[in-house]
Amino acid sequence: MIAESDASNWxxxxxxxxxxxxxxxxxxxxxxxxxxxxxxxxxxxxxQPRMAEEMRAMLTRLESxxxxxxxxxxxxxxxxxxxxxxxxxxxxxxxxxxxxxxxxFRPHERLSDLRQKGGAFLAAFEAxxxxxxxxxxxxxxxxxxxxxxxxxxxLIDLLRDPELRTRWIP
Amino acid sequence: VTxxxxxxxxxxxxxxxxxxxxDLEWLDLENCFDLTPQAGDILICHRVQNLAIAEKxxxxxxxxxxxxxxxxxxxxxxxxxxGLMYRRAKSVSETSSDPHFSACFAFFAADFNRSGRPxxxxxxxxxxPDALLAYHLLGFLSEDTEAQFxxxxxxxxxxxxxxxxxxxxxASSTFDTTMIEDSERLRNFLSKHV
Numbered sequence: 001m002i003a004e005s006d007a008s009n010w011x012x013x014x015x016x017x018x019x020x021x022x023x024x025x026x027x028x029x030x031x032x033x034x035x036x037x038x039x040x041x042x043x044x045x046x047x048q049p050r051m052a053e054e055m056r057a058m059l060t061r062l063e064s065x066x067x068x069x070x071x072x073x074x075x076x077x078x079x080x081x082x083x084x085x086x087x088x089x090x091x092x093x094x095x096x097x098x099x100x101x102x103x104x105f106r107p108h109e110r111l112s113d114l115r116q117k118g119g120a121f122l123a124a125f126e127a128x129x130x131x132x133x134x135x136x137x138x139x140x141x142x143x144x145x146x147x148x149x150x151x152x153x154x155l156i157d158l159l160r161d162p163e164l165r166t167r168w169i170p
Numbered sequence: 171v172t173x174x175x176x177x178x179x180x181x182x183x184x185x186x187x188x189x190x191x192x193d194l195e196w197l198d199l200e201n202c203f204d205l206t207p208q209a210g211d212i213l214i215c216h217r218v219q220n221l222a223i224a225e226k227x228x229x230x231x232x233x234x235x236x237x238x239x240x241x242x243x244x245x246x247x248x249x250x251x252x253g254l255m256y257r258r259a260k261s262v263s264e265t266s267s268d269p270h271f272s273a274c275f276a277f278f279a280a281d282f283n284r285s286g287r288p289x290x291x292x293x294x295x296x297x298x299p300d301a302l303l304a305y306h307l308l309g310f311l312s313e314d315t316e317a318q319f320x321x322x323x324x325x326x327x328x329x330x331x332x333x334x335x336x337x338x339x340x341a342s343s344t345f346d347t348t349m350i351e352d353s354e355r356l357r358n359f360l361s362k363h364v
Contacts (some may be wrong), residue, residue, distance in 0.1 A: 081304035081324050089316050095312040169303070169309065 012078050017062050017069035021159050024058045029159075033152045038145040041164045042137050045129075052125060059118040067107045067115060072097050077084040100170035105163065117155045124151040301327050 028051065034039055045051060076082055077095055087091065101107065128144040135141065305324050311317035 075268070075303065076307060079301075079304045079307075081301045081327065082307070085320065086316075086322075089320065092311060092316065093307060093339060094312060097307060170307065 003109070011029050012074055015069035015167045018164070018166055020058050020062045020065070021164055024073045026057065027155050028058075029152050030054050033042065033148065034156065038102050038141065039137055042132055045132070052129065054059065054078075056122055058136040059122065063111065063115055063118065067109045070101075070105060070107060070164070072101055072168050072170055073165065075169065095102055097170055101168060113158060119152070119153045121148075121151040124148040 021138060032051075036044065073094055076090070076097055082090070082093070124144070124147045128141060128148045131141040131144050224345045301324050303323055308321040308324070
């Protein structure tokens with residue numbers, strides 16, 4: 001029973017936005033856009049043109065699951081040690097945890113920031129891709145690549161916040 | 171054989187526990203991503219609070235190396251279990267990153283069950299993550315008598331469950347997955363295996 005509880009606890013902590021955030025940063029933002037040169041990334045992109053759509057889909061999933069996925073309420077419902085709580089006490093605890101979530105995690109502000117930085121990143125990506133498709137890599141694409149790298153760094157900084165590595169624990 | 175010690179405070183008193191013949195390499199936990207361990211190496215991780223690092227440590231263990239995971243801080247005095255629980259829960263509420271202890275511990279403990287061949291050592295009587303978190307959350311109702319009663323009720327259960335996790339891990343391992351509750355036993359363990 002103990003091990004089952006711990007395994008399922010693990011799944012509770014690794015909610016959907018947690019997993020999507022990690023995959024997006026690791027697979028695309030960090031290992032490709034941040035680390036490769038423009039020429040190298042251009043080659044990778046030509047081989048995998050669906051990358052842009054995949055990143056867009058990941059950002060959409062991240063945004064749509066963000067608040068529910070970081071909400072700590074399911075932890076209260078899930079912990080074996082709290083299963084025997086009476087209805088009133090459970091509700092008071094859920095209310096208290098919910099207040100902590102709103103005040104300390106500030107989910108709506110974070111989501112707004114995510115939308116803003118995610119949108120800026122996608123716009124920069126599209127601007128760079130347009131130049132790439134029209135003229136190839138060169139003097140015209142370079143400033144767009146630099147902008148893309150800046151927007152990528154800003155998005156990484158947001159997504160690498162330690163508080164986003166698991167479902168939020170008050 | 172090299173013993174890698176990952177510790178934000180760079181080991182400090184861990185050095186007293188390692189036999190003198192062992193090569194020591196001191197690294198910050200964040201550096202574990204660059205590590206390519208050799209067979210027989212030993213990894214000691216202290217206060218793992220980052221899930222990405224926890225995953226890396228699991229990879230390390232799967233490669234057949236000895237991994238020692240210290241869940242509780244070595245700054246926690248060796249008190250009676252209830253006292254230990256109290257100190258740990260107190261630190262959880264005081265340090266924003268500390269609840270991730272529990273998440274990492276849950277991860278390790280779940281892995282015991284899945285892999286069947288863990289090379290883990292758990293140090294010092296760690297309460298179960300489930301009960302530790304429950305205790306921590308109930309602390310948000312500090313003025314609520316009923317919540318505080320439940321909190322007190324959870325303490326002994328936390329210790330009991332922590333021991334059960336360690337026992338299950340030990341039973342499922344083909345190697346020495348041992349709960350070591352004091353530094354003398356750790357020293358003996360390392361003397362035998364290094």
